[in-house]
Amino acid sequence: MRNLREPNSKNNGQQRPCSCVISLPSKSILLTSLHVIKKKITVLSIMMRSTNQHSNTLQSLLGMFLQSTHTPQKVIETLERIGILVSVNAIHAATQSLAVQTHQHLRSLLVTYAYDNFDVDLKTHEHKIENSTESLKHLTSGLMFP
Numbered sequence: 001m002r003n004l005r006e007p008n009s010k011n012n013g014q015q016r017p018c019s020c021v022i023s024l025p026s027k028s029i030l031l032t033s034l035h036v037i038k039k040k041i042t043v044l045s046i047m048m049r050s051t052n053q054h055s056n057t058l059q060s061l062l063g064m065f066l067q068s069t070h071t072p073q074k075v076i077e078t079l080e081r082i083g084i085l086v087s088v089n090a091i092h093a094a095t096q097s098l099a100v101q102t103h104q105h106l107r108s109l110l111v112t113y114a115y116d117n118f119d120v121d122l123k124t125h126e127h128k129i130e131n132s133t134e135s136l137k138h139l140t141s142g143l144m145f146p
Contacts, residue, residue, distance in 0.1 A: 046083045056086050063091040112145040 025033075045058040063085045066076055079085040122135045 042084075049083060059084060059086045060090070060094060064094060067091050067095060114143045114145065116141050 042058065049056050049059055062079075063076065066079075066085070073088065076085060076088055076091070080087055085091070117138065117140050120137045120139060122137055124135065
């Protein structure tokens, strides 16, 4: 809200705040404009793919999503012919590639842990009153095998 001032004749030329209100667009107008922007991005992405087969990020992501939600094959093939998706083979290749990369990453994270409890009897040569009478210590050791 802007703080505009207008002269007031009653207050000897002093200025008072103007009651100007700047209204924000309503929620429905914002949602409509976001919807229009999404449509423009989709159309632009389809046009980019028609000129360059390597500009297919939207089509690839949408294909992976439809594959993961078990969309029927006929729907995917139809959307591929329209230009909204990449080919079915490309979707399967991307899925296989992600599976291999995930498997390799998980194999690098896998390790084996081994723990063992053991007791040690710590004997002293000099017995003093200050020393504890219990000389048995309970310990745990751990090893990590990649």
